[in-house]
Amino acid sequence: MIQIQNLKKSFRTEEVETLALNNVNMNIASGEFAAIMGPSGCGKSTLLNIIGMLDNPTEGSYQFAGHEVGGLKERQRTQLRKGNLGFVFQSFNLIDELTVYENVELPLIYLKMNKAERREKVKVVLERMKIAHREKHFPQQLSGGQQQRVAISRAVVTNPKLILADEPTGNLDSKNGIEVMNLLTELNQEGTTIVMVTHSDRDSHYAHRVINLFDGQIVTESQNRAMGAML
Amino acid sequence: MPKVFGQNMRIMLKNHLKIALRFFLRNKLFTGINVLGLSIGITAFILLISYIGFEKSYDSFIPNVDNLYRVTLTTNLGGNGFATSATNHPMAGPAMLSDFPEVESYTRIADKPMAFSGTMNISYTNTLGDEIKSDAIDDYIYFADNAIIDMFDIQFIQGDAATALDEPITVILTEKIAHRFFGNEDPINKMIEINDNFKLKVTGVFKDRPENTHLPMGMIVSYNIFGQDGDHANSWVWPEFYNYVKLKPGTDPKVVEAKFPAFVKKYLGNIMNEHGFEAKFALQPVKDIHLKSHLLKEISPNNSEGTLYFLLIVAGFIIAIAMINFINLSTAKSMERAKEVGLKKVVGAPRSVLIHQFLFESLIINFFAVIISFVLINLLIPSFNSLVGIDVLNFGMWGKWQVWLAMLGIFLIGGILAGLYPAFVLSSFVPIEVLRGKFHKTTKGNILQKTLVVAQFVISIALIAGTYIVYNQFSYMQNQDLGFNAEQNLVFSAPTYADSTTQQKIESFKRELIQNPKINNVALSDEIPGKPIIQGNTIRQVHERRELGVNANFVIIDQDFIKTYGIKRLAGRDFVKEDASSLYTREGAVPSGHRVVINRSAAKNLGFSDPEAAIDQKMIFKFGPIDRTAQIIGVVEDHHQQSLQKGYDPIVFMHFESYGASFVTVNITGDNIRGTMGQIEAKFKEFFPNDLFNSFFIDDYFNRQYRAESKFGTICLVFSMLAIFIAALGLFGLGSHMAMQKTKEISIRKVMGATVAQALAIIPRKLLSLVLLSGAIALPIIYFVTKKWLEKYAFKIDLSVSMFLIPLLLVLVVAALSILSQSFKTAMVNPAESLRNE
Ligand SMILES: Nc1ncnc2c1ncn2[C@@H]1O[C@H](COP(=O)(O)OP(=O)(O)OP(=O)(O)O)[C@@H](O)[C@H]1O
């Protein structure tokens, strides 16, 4: 599903140029659950953003489902992203002014789905994420774990092929963290590809494969079959 | 720094100042918008307030102005209801002095036409033989009793103030005019001539009068000049004289007014019975005349209190908008400063210190604004004076403590008022909430901010709609068909009546002018459009009873007038030369064979069903106290004799043999108008070497009536635009803040698949609801206010929906542009970038 070759990303600020990613090569197959790990500042988020088409690489090639997306315009990236990709962030990134229901509904609106259909889909997802009883609440009225469940609902409501999660448990306690990881695993078992950035050893064990990043380069990759099979 | 500040205080202030200056430097847009908005607001406020103060100060320089009154006359003469005139019978003053012990003195004042019909030329021939002429209108010449000197505080430089106007046929004049006539010669006892046959002896020179008076005086001729002209000027039959009385100190004017009914009965009873009308007298305080008096025959154009209140409201609005900006922007900025406040609190700063700090910053910004507006006001003095048309301001204003007090007041009140709310909001942050990131969830600040923004929108919409409607009405009035040919009609004063040959001379003058191929027509008349008609009385059909007479104005013209002015004929015919009748037969009897042309309104008031019906009918008109009969030979269309604020005048055009013209109108065609004007002047000089030639075009003259209106319109326009500009400035600042607040939301929406346009759409939707709410508040108010305002115009525009929608749209567009220009930047940024900072 994802093929990345010789990918480079540099940021130019006023004084310095930072090379955040340096010659990254990786493939992620459809249905895979991959974890990206590494020390702070090594480029994990940058890589995830590029995979999520929120940002363009400076150099190299990135093919998503056979399409080269490296040099696409903002508008085209938005088009490709819609419905195909779901995002989960460490800080949830819910819109404070919208209710739980409306937050989850948002991606469907941009897919121009009609109201009845949207209602149906949102209901199903909220039930499944066990947050339906809170649909009229605003994000600020929820706990961190609940908020992250809303964010995951929003990520999966479009039935995306790929979910990108950047430290999804970073702001949660272990109980809530485990709950989120179980949800992701479930989704993966249903066929959704998942790429997750994490600092946590525990979380990385849920993935099939761990990609270790250091200073913008992939240093090691390890398979985790046993663990995956165990669950 | 004074000793009273403790060491602590000093350190604290220093700390405040340091933080404030760094904060300003870091937030240049915020600081710039605040200082700019406030300084424009303060400047506009001070300018408007000075103008209002000036208008309110009229006649207050006269020491006993509280005891000075004008005696007004209200009558129903003519049967069209009661009307009040600023003038009264010339015997009113003297009779009041003899009958009422409360009256200390009186003076009668007569305007130029009372003494001289037709043109009045004033001249002086000096020792070198040069003849110096004066313009009777520009020189404000009046005829008055000697008591005017004491009553109006005329300050003598030369001559005896106690008697100067008691001697027969004397004149006193201002320094400026004296200098023009006499240069360095001694003016006293010099002789000035009027129309080469009256000689006036100069008996006094007085200081130039202040500008803020309803009665500007240049030359005052002794009232006894009327002595030679029979006793009309000392009678109860000619109510054309201004009567002013000075009451004894402490007198209640009501006491005097209570005696008026009996007084009027005593002196006017017989005439009222005979002519079947009623008259009432009243006392009008002199200090109220300029702003409150709108009577018939005002001595000079007055302003209205309504105008001043309107400007006062505008001034208040402007300063309010500037302060709202400041409050809104500071409160908005407070979100960014929450961390600073939280940390200060954590390290132990008490709330009061924080309040002081923010108040201090507010005062500094206001201080900058006051300094800048001080500079701006000084730069704007000349432009502002020419905008309002009077020298309201001069650099001397800074010598007045009131001005400094106003500036200090604005600085302190503005600084504290505008700083107080942000200071309390900022200092009330609870550190834990700030650290949890929940502080911006407090809806209190949001509601206030919205209320203030709505207030700004309401003011802006109201100002734009108001100005737009006022402007529409003024342009309607100036573009309306006037009913006469206003273009290329050159008017100049007719030559004065010198002797019996004048009539013949003017006939041949006319004949020679008409030879000129560029001259179509030449007409003589005693009135021209754009000037209130002086003569008038009642008219009626011959079979009607005397009491049923209706009012009409009389205009004396020659056989070429209606042609020259292109007034449309509706029925019958125009005058021919042979229609001219004489006012008196050789034997002194009253002739009855007059022929007249009347206009549509007069025909209708006389009771004719249509213009045709009036032709060849007889009507009776009163000329002086005497009834005369006339045959109606023609009916013409109504024309606008005065500004469109007034309705059509009913007019009877008369054509007399005797010479009584005040104006000559020449209709010119073709190009090189200047050249033709030169030829006309040369011809005039050739025929009438002793007369002044001062010409003007009738359209300019007519439009002079709109001077007050267009002045008011321009002032409104300028200051409304300023207010709107300041409001837009604030919206711009607020927009950049709103965009910043919305950065996260816009980014998330983009991640969820929204396009730039879709992500941006969230802002106008919120804005739209605010603007619509404001429109719902502002427009009904403006509708009622403008409707009321339009009522004083006889000819007015119809209020249309677009007049209200356009301002609403305009405000929406300005607001959307100021906010979107900021948000657009955010929406274009890569969402990964902005979410990274969360
Ligand atoms: N928009 C940007 N502008 C400039 N530099 C950036 C930008 N985004 C990332 N960087 C730099 O690129 C490098 C990689 O950043 P990235 O956010 O990918 O790190 P990370 O591995 O996600 O770290 P963390 O575990 O702390 O989240 C860092 O040195 C960072 O400073």
Ligand SMILES: [Mg+2]
């Ligand atoms: Mg990261």
